[in-house]
Amino acid sequence: MNLSEKKILLGITGSIAAYKIPMLIRELKKQGADVKVICTHDALNFVTAPTLSTLSCNPVYSDFIKNVNGEWANHVDLALWADTILIAPATANTIAKLANGQSDNLLIAAAMSASCPIIVAPAMDHDMYIYPATQNNIAKLKSYGHYIINPEHGELASGIIGEGRLPEERTIINHIQQVLTTPKKFTGNTVLITAGPTQEAIDPVRYISNHSTGKMGISLAKEFAFHGAKVIFVHGPIFMQPNSVFGGLDIEAIETVDGEQMDKAVSKFFKSSDICIMAAAVADYKPNIVSIKKIKKGSDTAKLELVKTTDILYNLGKNKKKGQTLVGFALETDHEEKNAISKLQKKDLDMIVLNSLNNKGAGFKYNTNQVTMICKNGEKLKTPLKNKNEIALDILNQIYKIRL
Ligand SMILES: Cc1cc2nc3c(=O)[nH]c(=O)nc-3n(C[C@H](O)[C@H](O)[C@H](O)COP(=O)(O)O)c2cc1C
Known part of the structure; x- marks a missing residue:
């Protein structure tokens, strides 16, 4: 498995499964990928910017405006930089926003500006996952051509057993590999x-x-x-x-x-x-x-x-x-x-x-x-x-x- 020189824009959202992401970044870096991270504000309740920036070797973005001087994090440039955008874990909230074009944070604005493949890895409690609105929103994302990494069945943070678990980092990396290596059907046409x-x-x-x-x-x-x-x-x-x-x-x-x-x-x-x-x-x-x-x-x-x-x-x-x-x-x-x-x-x-x-x-x-x-x-x-x-x-x- 080799992600050498692949540019991955990693969106982290406010799911408990965010605790797995520092390890994922470490693994992506080992595979040679260049990783930039955008966190939603809620994601920062679960993982810290210094951990993510140390592991990714890049600043962590979470706001449109970066500092008191009014310098902005250019969501369009971030999106154009990426070979793929991976949103992992993706909360029900972020999935709903992305499905409906509600661009009120940097991650959604970047994803909506992208022309590269977008990979979404939903992670949530079982009942949130099977809730009709969540399922409809996931179907919408698929219809936009986004790639969905299905959550796994198992014990969830709530103690409930069901579908909703974020897959382990190896599985996520396999999916990224597949997306980045599968030739697109009409390339060259x-x-x-x-x-x-x-x-x-x-x-x-x-x-x-x-x-x-x-x-x-x-x-x-x-x-x-x-x-x-x-x-x-x-x-x-x-x-x-x-x-x-x-x-x-x-x-x-x-x-x-x-x-x-x-x-x-x-x-x-x-x-x-x-x-x-x-x-x-x-x-x-x-x-x-x-x-x-x-x-x-x-x-x-x-x-x-x-x-x-x-x-x-x-x-x-x-x-x-x-x-x-x-x-x-x-x-x-x-x-x-x-x-x-x-x-x-x-x-x-x-x-x-x-x-x-x-x-x-x-x-x-x-x-x-x-x-x-x-x-x-x-x-x-x-x-x-x-x-x-x-x-x-x-x-x-x-x-x-x-x-x-
Ligand atoms: C401890 C805790 C764990 C949470 N875990 C999840 C989760 O796994 N999946 C999910 O969709 N929402 C989860 N939430 C709710 C989200 O954090 C909430 O919907 C938030 O608005 C998501 O914002 P974001 O999508 O901008 O990150 C959790 C909330 C808390 C307090």
């Missing part, structure tokens, strides 16, 4: 993802658009970046600022407004992409003539002549090279599978992801989705209704499988 609606101008004030929010595409972009890919994210007008949700991930966001701009951006990046996922809801039609001036209210009825927009996905299918994987999305209201399969074939896709507006909680605006993935070889995979991040992971795994 460029993935082009489109998201959101397009806006097709009628006049300088009005446009034709749809209800797409871009949430599914954002989840996909993050998931592929977590798995090592370089992501090009071409999006239509969406309410989120992509750079604020992508943190330090390797994602280049390109903003477009209408189908023509999206087509240009996609065509530019398609050639150098290994995978292209068209999750954007591009308008099928646009006004034939865009009025330069605002159209005035006049007669009781008005006619708008529409013409077809460029079929971006069809063109990509035609220009697809060997080794490229092309994935489309279909949102249908009727004859869902039949229509999706027809789109898959017409546009020469490798897979189509079907959303149905008939499924409650799925599709536009929700944070959840339910999809059926239909592959070129006829394989079908239907997911239950779940968080869009979890759906993104399912889509990523299916794309990985079809590219093997």
Whole structure:
């Protein structure tokens, strides 16, 4: 086992199991790792900063502001420094904060700024561990791509016997090793993802658009970046600022407004992409003539002549090279599978992801989705209704499988 030159940012939280961490640091140092420690305030009730800094050979961080001169501990730099962040022991409280983005201490702020893998080792009383909120929060962390070291069964500090014990240092180090040596599924791949609606101008004030929010595409972009890919994210007008949700991930966001701009951006990046996922809801039609001036209210009825927009996905299918994987999305209201399969074939896709507006909680605006993935070889995979991040992971795994 060798962790030579691996940079480990170790987060310690206020669990009784924190007493094991000085020994873990000693072992990590013996393996050659470089260790920096962030303690929550409660962690310092269980272990002392001088012990941790002596063993790690680095200062111990616990506050955003380091001293009376107002010097700050840069949580972003700490996160970028790390090859992995290990939170051990992770209290139910810290797990809840991390799952819900409640960044009110240095450890959570650093973890939320990270683009490296995050390993979380929950440790708590058995009943706290099986409490539904804790289990839901752990499931959320998994859906973000974080790696969970399951606690062990045994005698707990409360005297209760059950699940909740922090594993011994050897086991934790084995997990770190596994995370740091497992090649990420999409390292070396460029993935082009489109998201959101397009806006097709009628006049300088009005446009034709749809209800797409871009949430599914954002989840996909993050998931592929977590798995090592370089992501090009071409999006239509969406309410989120992509750079604020992508943190330090390797994602280049390109903003477009209408189908023509999206087509240009996609065509530019398609050639150098290994995978292209068209999750954007591009308008099928646009006004034939865009009025330069605002159209005035006049007669009781008005006619708008529409013409077809460029079929971006069809063109990509035609220009697809060997080794490229092309994935489309279909949102249908009727004859869902039949229509999706027809789109898959017409546009020469490798897979189509079907959303149905008939499924409650799925599709536009929700944070959840339910999809059926239909592959070129006829394989079908239907997911239950779940968080869009979890759906993104399912889509990523299916794309990985079809590219093997
Ligand atoms: C003696 C003692 C032991 C504790 N052990 C744990 C524990 O093992 N796991 C846990 O989740 N909380 C434990 N707690 C409760 C946490 O310290 C408390 O929820 C705290 O707010 C955690 O803050 P932090 O997550 O910012 O470190 C313990 C509290 C005390 C007083």
